[in-house]
Amino acid sequence: MDSTEEKNIILGTYQILSLLGRGTFGEVYKVRVLRGRYRGKMMALKVARNAEVLPYLWREVQTLLLFNHPHIISLQSYLYKKDRGELYVLYELMDVGDLKDYVVSNGKLSEENALKVLLHVAKGLEFLHSRGYIHGDVKPENIFGKRVLRDVVWKLGDFGLVRIRGSESIIDVKGTAGYIAPEVFRGEIHRSSDIFSLGCVLHFMLTGRDPFECEDRKEKLKRNKEGACTIEDGLSERIKTLLHIMLSKDPTKRFRTAKELIEYMIRERLA
Numbered sequence: 001m002d003s004t005e006e007k008n009i010i011l012g013t014y015q016i017l018s019l020l021g022r023g024t025f026g027e028v029y030k031v032r033v034l035r036g037r038y039r040g041k042m043m044a045l046k047v048a049r050n051a052e053v054l055p056y057l058w059r060e061v062q063t064l065l066l067f068n069h070p071h072i073i074s075l076q077s078y079l080y081k082k083d084r085g086e087l088y089v090l091y092e093l094m095d096v097g098d099l100k101d102y103v104v105s106n107g108k109l110s111e112e113n114a115l116k117v118l119l120h121v122a123k124g125l126e127f128l129h130s131r132g133y134i135h136g137d138v139k140p141e142n143i144f145g146k147r148v149l150r151d152v153v154w155k156l157g158d159f160g161l162v163r164i165r166g167s168e169s170i171i172d173v174k175g176t177a178g179y180i181a182p183e184v185f186r187g188e189i190h191r192s193s194d195i196f197s198l199g200c201v202l203h204f205m206l207t208g209r210d211p212f213e214c215e216d217r218k219e220k221l222k223r224n225k226e227g228a229c230t231i232e233d234g235l236s237e238r239i240k241t242l243l244h245i246m247l248s249k250d251p252t253k254r255f256r257t258a259k260e261l262i263e264y265m266i267r268e269r270l271a
Ligand SMILES: Nc1ncnc2c1ncn2[C@@H]1O[C@H](COP(=O)(O)OP(=O)(O)OP(=O)(O)O)[C@@H](O)[C@H]1O
Pocket: 020, 021, 022, 023, 024, 025, 026, 027, 028, 044, 046, 073, 091, 092, 093, 094, 095, 097, 098, 141, 144, 158
């Protein structure tokens, strides 16, 4: 560590203000940019050191560089320090944090708020889907909020498992139990697999639990593989109908893409 880093300055450019969190890649810091194009701005800097997961972060970097959308987290720049085996990635700061923490701290969302978040994320996904990409890891931890005036804008992040449609004949099962579409366990993935995961996110926002929740982890995984979800009682009929479509075991019975979901939401006055 050089002397500038001792003063909490990374690469002579980013002043660390706080630690936002730790993930499998390394740490994410809230930083103030001290020079260059973004001078004076607060941003999120990911410092990735774990060699095993670097390829996933590279995939995210390569994908995000191509994307510019109000509901997809934006990547400002990156730097690879080959000698140290470290990748530094600068993102826009999502000051509300992720949706998982948001629901855990604020409690379940009202239907109106949950539908608002759903629409924001669906718009980000629509952009991806229309370009032939599948996100592959839609879950509350990968959805981030940012305060804009008095409102919160929600964006899709974490593109480490992104895929181009049809690029792999057999796929590995990655993701988080509770949010994986059942066909993914059979080595199949479609854009509608993201719709299934987003349905699980909607269930989580409204009830505080994913639709496969149970004490026993093995049993939960089994239920997820079988697509045996339990939709909690107490939700309105229109939400239950929406969840039944999104969480359908058969991928062809779901919305095929996020565009179809948005069209349905508009038609049914859910958006
Ligand atoms: N742009 C951002 N703005 C604000 N907070 C962020 C941002 N990116 C990540 N974080 C926070 O930093 C922490 C670590 O995030 P990170 O994305 O590195 O985890 P991860 O390694 O991807 O997670 P996982 O281990 O599930 O893959 C999380 O708490 C997350 O909410």
